[in-house]
Amino acid sequence: MRKSKLFSDHMVTLLAYLFIGLFGLLCLYPLVLTLSVSLSSEHEIVRHGYSAVPLKFTLNTYIYIFANSGMRILKSYGVTIFVTVVGTLGAMIITSMIAFALSIQSLKYRNIIAFLCNFTIVFSAGLIPWYVVCVNYYGLKNSILALILPSIFSVWNMFLMRTYFSSISPSLYEAAKIDGASYFRIYWRIAIPLSKTAVLTVGLMYALQYWNDWWNALIFINNKNLFPLQYYLYTILSNVNAISSGRIPSGAAAGITLPSETVKMAVTVITIGPIIFLYPFVQKYFVQGIMTGAVKE
Amino acid sequence: MKSKRIQNEAPGPARDRKKEFLHEMKKNKGLYLMCMPALIVLVMFCYIPFAGTWMAFTDFNVVDGIFGSKFVGFDNFKYFFSKSSMGWRVTYNTLFINFFGIILGLIVPISIAVFFNEIRSKVFKKLTQSFMFFPYFLSWVVVGAIIYGFFSTDVGVINNMLRSLGMEPIKWYAEPKYWKGIIIIASMWKWSGYSSIIYMAAMANFDGSLYEAAEVDGASKVQRILYLTVPMLKPTAVVLTLMSIGRIFYGDFGMIYGIVGNNPVLIDAVTVIDTYVYQTMRTLGFSYATAIGLFQSVMGLILVTIANRMAKKYNDGEGLF
Numbered sequence: 001m002r003k004s005k006l007f008s009d010h011m012v013t014l015l016a017y018l019f020i021g022l023f024g025l026l027c028l029y030p031l032v033l034t035l036s037v038s039l040s041s042e043h044e045i046v047r048h049g050y051s052a053v054p055l056k057f058t059l060n061t062y063i064y065i066f067a068n069s070g071m072r073i074l075k076s077y078g079v080t081i082f083v084t085v086v087g088t089l090g091a092m093i094i095t096s097m098i099a100f101a102l103s104i105q106s107l108k109y110r111n112i113i114a115f116l117c118n119f120t121i122v123f124s125a126g127l128i129p130w131y132v133v134c135v136n137y138y139g140l141k142n143s144i145l146a147l148i149l150p151s152i153f154s155v156w157n158m159f160l161m162r163t164y165f166s167s168i169s170p171s172l173y174e175a176a177k178i179d180g181a182s183y184f185r186i187y188w189r190i191a192i193p194l195s196k197t198a199v200l201t202v203g204l205m206y207a208l209q210y211w212n213d214w215w216n217a218l219i220f221i222n223n224k225n226l227f228p229l230q231y232y233l234y235t236i237l238s239n240v241n242a243i244s245s246g247r248i249p250s251g252a253a254a255g256i257t258l259p260s261e262t263v264k265m266a267v268t269v270i271t272i273g274p275i276i277f278l279y280p281f282v283q284k285y286f287v288q289g290i291m292t293g294a295v296k297e
Numbered sequence: 298m299k300s301k302r303i304q305n306e307a308p309g310p311a312r313d314r315k316k317e318f319l320h321e322m323k324k325n326k327g328l329y330l331m332c333m334p335a336l337i338v339l340v341m342f343c344y345i346p347f348a349g350t351w352m353a354f355t356d357f358n359v360v361d362g363i364f365g366s367k368f369v370g371f372d373n374f375k376y377f378f379s380k381s382s383m384g385w386r387v388t389y390n391t392l393f394i395n396f397f398g399i400i401l402g403l404i405v406p407i408s409i410a411v412f413f414n415e416i417r418s419k420v421f422k423k424l425t426q427s428f429m430f431f432p433y434f435l436s437w438v439v440v441g442a443i444i445y446g447f448f449s450t451d452v453g454v455i456n457n458m459l460r461s462l463g464m465e466p467i468k469w470y471a472e473p474k475y476w477k478g479i480i481i482i483a484s485m486w487k488w489s490g491y492s493s494i495i496y497m498a499a500m501a502n503f504d505g506s507l508y509e510a511a512e513v514d515g516a517s518k519v520q521r522i523l524y525l526t527v528p529m530l531k532p533t534a535v536v537l538t539l540m541s542i543g544r545i546f547y548g549d550f551g552m553i554y555g556i557v558g559n560n561p562v563l564i565d566a567v568t569v570i571d572t573y574v575y576q577t578m579r580t581l582g583f584s585y586a587t588a589i590g591l592f593q594s595v596m597g598l599i600l601v602t603i604a605n606r607m608a609k610k611y612n613d614g615e616g617l618f
Contacts, residue, residue, distance in 0.1 A: 008517050008518065008519055009517055009518045009519075012415055012518040012519060012522070013415055013416075013518075015412065016412035016413070016415035016416050017416060017421070019408065019409075019412045020409065020412050020413055020416060020421075020425050020429075021421075021425065023405075023409060023425070023429060023489070024424065024425035024426075024428040024429055025428070026486070027428045027429050027431060027432055027486065027490065028428040028431070030443040030446065030447070031431065031443075033443070033446055033454065034442065034443060034446060037446065045452060046451070046452065048457075049451075049452045049453065049454070049456070049457040050446050050447075050449075050452050050453060050454050050457070093334070094334045094335050094338065095335065097331035097332070097334065097335070098331060098332045098334070098335035098336070100331065101328040101329070101331045101332045102332070104325075104328060106325070107325055107328050108321045108325070109321065109329075113332055113336070116336065116339060117335075117339065120339055120343040120344075122543075122597070122598055122601045122602075123594055123597070123598045124343060124346075124594055125343070125346035125347045125349060125350050125590070125591075125594070126346075126350065126574065126587060126589075126590020126591055126593065126594055127571070127574050127575065127578070127586070127590050128349070128352065128574065128578055128583050128586045128587040128590055129346040129347070129348070129349025129350050129352065129587060129590075130342065130346040130349070131578070132346075132349050132352075132363070132583065133341075133342075133345055133346045133349060134342075137345075138341070149338070149341075149342070150342055152338055153334075153335050153338040153339065158335065182327050183325070183327035183328050183331070184327050184330075184331065187331065208434060211436075212434075212435070212436035213436075214436065214438055214551075214555075215550065215551055215554075218554070219575075230436050230438050230439075231438075233438050233439070233442065234438045234441075234554075234555065234558070237438065237441055237442055237445065237558060238558030238559050238560075261449075261452055264442060264445070265442070265446065268439055268442040268443070271436075271438070271439055272435065272439055275434050275435075279427075279431065279434065280427070283427060283430060286430070286433075287430070287494055290491065290494045290495060290498070291494065291495075291497075291498040291501075
């Protein structure tokens with residue numbers, strides 16, 4: 001009896017290692033594949049197909065890309081970096097200010113303001129009215145602001161920050177109030193320094209959102225100089241997709257030069273770029289953010 | 298004259314409320330000012346566009362503007378669900394993809410969390426969690442590129458495998474029937490690591506003494522998982538599922554466009570309401586597209602309200618929002 005129980009326990013452990021190990025590999029493999037194709041020689045890839053080990057290791061693809069469309073990519077990089085930095089800074093200021101205000105218990109209309117925020121999550125006007133207002137009244141078509149403003153305030157992130165701010169003891173604020181400090185001063189001098197993790201977590205979430213955004217570009221931007229990196233990759237891939245469907249007449253397809261397999265993957269790697277390098281350092285903040293958000297529920 | 302009378306007759310409480318309001322504004326001026334930038338953004342990008350939903354009931358043209366165009370009542374909605382249009386099709390696609398997304402989004406992350414808990418090796422845990430969480434950091438465009446690497450007809454990994462098994466390669470990008478499945482699995486792949494962290498957070502709060510007691514009583518690991526862990530994860534699972542059900546009418550635009558792009562053969566099979574709105578805005582006009590968006594928002598609001606009520610019932614008054 002005892003023995004069979006132990007056997008089933010061992011089976012569970014074994015199964016756990018297998019399941020987690022396999023799923024982990026399933027998540028890793030595509031990235032290794034992408035990286036290794038980008039480092040392979042085009043000729044070998046066409047002959048043997050995609051492979052998770054570089055076939056005839058070479059850096060030629062990267063050299064080729066930067067020699068031929070280097071300016072294009074650098075420009076897109078510039079757009080993406082600008083949007084990410086400015087957007088994240090702006091979003092952090094806007095979000096942390098309102099989150100701080102809503103964390104103050106004595107603020108009488110905080111529930112009304114929180115409702116105004118919440119309502120936008122559950123009900124929206126839809127894409128078209130939003131688009132018409134943005135283009136006709138705010139002039140966002142082909143403006144770099146179109147990549148920043150529409151996503152500069154996330155209600156989710158605000159509530160996440162408010163959870164952190166709420167955990168600061170109000171007695172700290174009281175002391176500062178008695179000394180005559182304004183709320184803004186308390187926010188800047190006490191609340192923010194005490195919530196460094198929160199600031200970092202939410203900041204990283206905004207940064208990731210801006211880095212990965214291409215939707216705003218799809219909607220608002222058709223000036224090539226303002227293409228962010230992700231959208232640049234999207235335009236390359238969607239041409240490829242459309243042609244591999246076989247429905248586009250060959251005459252029309254002939255006008256579009258297809259990027260080679262290695263180029264596609266190299267551009268993908270360039271797009272992921274900084275995320276790969278930063279990932280080991282920022283991962284834990286995201287985990288923390290998700291956990292805090294989950295506790296709120 | 299009229300306004301004066303109203304002022305004179307204004308009952309006490311109302312005037313008090315006004316006074317109170319001004320007093321509060323003065324007292325906490327700083328705090329309200331700090332809310333302003335965010336509220337301005339919300340008004341600009343969420344509340345002002347509400348006026349534009351009027352387009353759904355008109356035959357919009359640029360010359361007459363939003364409020365000058367001809368009023369047509371519910372014609373746009375009727376057309377959406379008429380036989381000639383894609384209405385039912387895109388609604389079905391949206392619900393289908395989301396439904397299976399929700400099911401997989403329950404099974405896989407919970408399995409990950411439960412199994413993860415059984416692993417003792419710290420190094421193994423750290424490595425695998427890093428791998429599993431990474432897809433969350435990729436944009437759908439990058440995921441689209443990866444999927445291309447798997448399903449490309451000539452060089453893709455899957456066709457390579459089929460060839461080495463002696464089978465006929467498949468022209469994936471010309472076969473719409475596979476793509477709902479591919480998209481559902483891709484979404485599982487991208488989100489599982491993320492969602493499993495939520496379940497792990499819930500597990501971190503479990504009472505360890507329960508497990509010790511079960512162990513003393515001779516419960517096997519399987520029993521502990523089935524009778525302790527899974528029941529204790531249920532509240533989290535219910536809340537997360539209700540949240541997804543509340544959003545079941547919303548498709549993931551980035552996911553569909555990032556993976557399928559504008560491939561004319563595949564797009565019909567995976568068009569969801571959101572992508573359909575974007576397509577029709579160019580072809581069938583703003584009014585019609587607005588009507589579809591409004592239909593989606595209203596359905597979404599109804600479902601969220603129901604889901605929220607169910608969550609409250611289940612959670613002792615604690616709703617989703």
